[in-house]
Amino acid sequence: MLKSTELLGGSDPDPVMLGxxxxxSPFLLACDHAGNAIPARLGTLGLGEADREDHIAIDIGxxxxxxxxxxxxDAPLIGQAYSRLVIDCNxxxxxxxxxxxxxxxxxxxxNADISEEERRQRVAEIFSPYHTALAQLIAVRTSFLGMPPILCAMHSFTRVYGGRTRDCDIGVIHGEETEIASRLxxxxxxxxxLRVGYNVPYEIDFAGDHTIPAHAVEGRIPYIEIEICQDLIxxxxxxxxxxxxxxxxxxxxEAALARSG
Incomplete structure (x- = not known):
């Protein structure tokens, strides 16, 4: 159990990666599972290197x-540096x-026996800074563009999961089909x-997911979620x-939106 009130130390990377x-561009790219860093104080989470480099820890590619x-x-890009096993920012x-x-x-x-204090630390030092930075970036982009950006949540998925093979290559995901999703x-x-599908291999979980529901749906800005099979990238x-x-x-x-608006 951690004794300090801080999780991240001087050797740990900042959770937010910006570019x-x-x-x-009117698009804003967000990678919730960009990195697989683990805070030094958490060691390896008890996992071997192969697991820490695998899809359970990071959206490969x-x-x-x-x-x-x-x-x-020429689009803004934000990424989260820490492994989804430390805390999943989506x-x-x-x-x-x-x-x-x-x-x-x-x-x-x-993650077998995390105290409430440890959970609070992971939220306060990794999850919250990332989502605060994303919210600020959306606000800055809205001011710069004169309209909200199109939030693009970028993810990758493994070809085989839970022993089952997925037969799609790219998923274009949205709560309901829109011009953006259809044109993509x-x-x-x-x-x-390429085998491209709508709402595959996932649909947005509006009760459990965070990025699209919190920033796009609640903020009433256009969005799309992209899933790319990891063997392609x-x-x-x-x-x-x-x-x-x-x-x-x-x-x-972008061209279609410009013609219509």
């Missing part, structure tokens, strides 16, 4: 892909998956044999390829 805050895309679009604090004891069948020993799906389907070449595809798809959306 291109002054970009011209998504931050690099989003970084390429942000560069191509889950409401207090839910079972916020600080999971088990992930994809693997026990997380460091249509454009992405023009690229070869496990390499630098794959990350660049998908970023270029999304650049074209997002460009179609």
């Amino acid at each position: 291109r805050e002054g970009g011209r 998504i931050f690099s892909t989003s970084h390429w895309l942000a560069h191509r679009l 889950r409401r604090p207090g839910t079972m998956t916020s600080m999971p004891k088990v992930s994809d069948g693997r026990i997380v020993p460091g 799906i249509h454009r992405l389907k023009t690229f070869g044999d 496990a390499t630098c070449a794959g990350q660049r390829k998908l970023a270029f595809m999304f650049e074209a798809a997002f460009g179609d959306v």
Whole structure:
């Protein structure tokens, strides 16, 4: 059990990673599961290196892909540096998956017996700074653009989960189908044999998820959530390829919105 009132020390990274805050694009890219850092005071959470580098700890490939895309679009990018096993910044604090004891069948020993003080620390020092920074970035972008940005929650998913194979490559996710979602799906389907679907492999959990419900739905700003299969973006070449595809798809959306508005 931690004795201090602070979780993060001088050797730990800042939870918030920011880039291109002054970009011209109407899109704002957010990566809730960008990193897999663990505060030094928590050691390894009792996990081996293979687990700490695996999908249970990080959305593999998504931050690099989003970084390429942000560069191509000239769009702001925000990422969260700490592992989703320390605290999942896309889950409401207090839910079972916020600080999971088990992930994809693997026990997380460091989360087995977390005190209320430890939970408070993780929320106060990692979760809250990230979401405060995202809220501030949305406000700054709204002022800069003269309208709210389009919040793009960027995620990746593993091909096999819970012993079951997923047969989609890219998911375009929204609470209800919109022009943004429809245009993205249509454009992405023009690229070869990619299997693109609506609300796959997930739907937004409006009761348990945090980023889209808290920032977009409650804030009444346009949004989209993107899920990319990790085997497509496990390499630098794959990350660049998908970023270029999304650049074209997002460009179609921006052009359509400009014509209609």
